[in-house]
Amino acid sequence: MRTDFDHLFEAAAAFVGVAALADDEAGKAFVNLMKSLFPFDYCVIFAYRGAERPIDLFSTFDAREYEIFVRMYQDGPYLLDPFFSAASLPKPGVWRMRALAPDRFFASEYYRSYYVKTGLSEEVGFFVPAGESVTVVLSLMRGEALGVFRDAEYGLMRKAEPFVAAMVRHVWGRLGPRFDRAVTGRRHGAASEGASARARISQRLTARETSIIELVLQGHSSESIGLRLGVATGTVKVHRRNIYRKLGISSQAQLMSLYLGRLKVPE
Known part of the structure; x- marks a missing residue:
């Protein structure tokens, strides 16, 4: 494992001296930052507030993958997700899915009927309380080909966590109004x-x-x-x-x- 310092500093520079970044710009910069440290297949960034439908801030999925990982997830399975439970506590830091999962998670109906469809080998998330009762979770995912994250790679994530947390609070520190608008919209819709x-x-x-x-x-x-x-x-x-x-x-x-x-x- 070799750190790509050129891409690391280039990605970090995207956050320096910028008053505001769009969701897509911030998400791409985060992906570039992490890919300078280790490979992964997917990234998705969700914001959670209580039991409300999570807001998808960014993802690297194609259309088919987006339907499974985001649309299907937002329609209810998120309430059964160990990442949702940890975000609701909140439980800040960097967490592996398997460290948060209940004792029968891999035999649960949630796992069999939804999570197995993702085809993931492992998922690790940065959990960042962003104020206004919102927690932002930045998930990095690997399929079967890459396998699970090694301990050294997980260690790099933990070292990067203070920077990632500061980035999240800078970019997504005012998400309360977006949740309020989403709730209002659902009240007027079916x-x-x-x-x-x-x-x-x-x-x-x-x-x-x-x-x-x-x-x-x-x-x-x-x-x-x-x-x-x-x-x-x-x-x-x-x-x-x-x-x-x-x-x-x-x-x-x-x-x-x-x-x-x-x-x-x-x-």
Whole structure:
């Protein structure tokens, strides 16, 4: 692994003395900066505020990839993403997906029905609280050909994190109004099928049961859910049986389909 200092300084210079950068300009400069350190296949930058639909600030995807990684993700699967959970805490720093994932993540319905479609070998994110309750996550991704990031490459990311955080706060430090405009626009438009389905599910379940189905779909085992909610594992299992009975389903696959609006929620 050899650092390309020419590209490193060229990319860093894009941020020096510039009062404002467009999303695309900042995203490309970030990609150039990181590619001077190590190779990767994709980059996507999302902004998160609470449980609101994340804003896609930049990505390197083609049209087909954008549909999977962004459009499909924004319609509901983001709520089950370990990166979303970490952004909501917030949990600043540089994090590997596998370090944030629940104990049953790779056997979860979210992983099987959505994440596996990405074909990723690994995803690592810079998590930067940007003010106004917004966290910006800059994700670097590798497919099977490049494989996972090596420890030395991950170490370089951690060294670069203070610079990346300063860049994010400079470029994307005032995203609150963009979220407000997006919320206003959705109020005047039709809700997505997934959002409507989740609202109907919440009406049929208690707040505790709603929390449990999200944890189940995220990939938490009953034991992990019990620890998070401070209840016995047996109590979690009773809740899960009650949830399936109320929703008229018998599998996690059906639960995921209901959650994303692919099955009709029973009246």
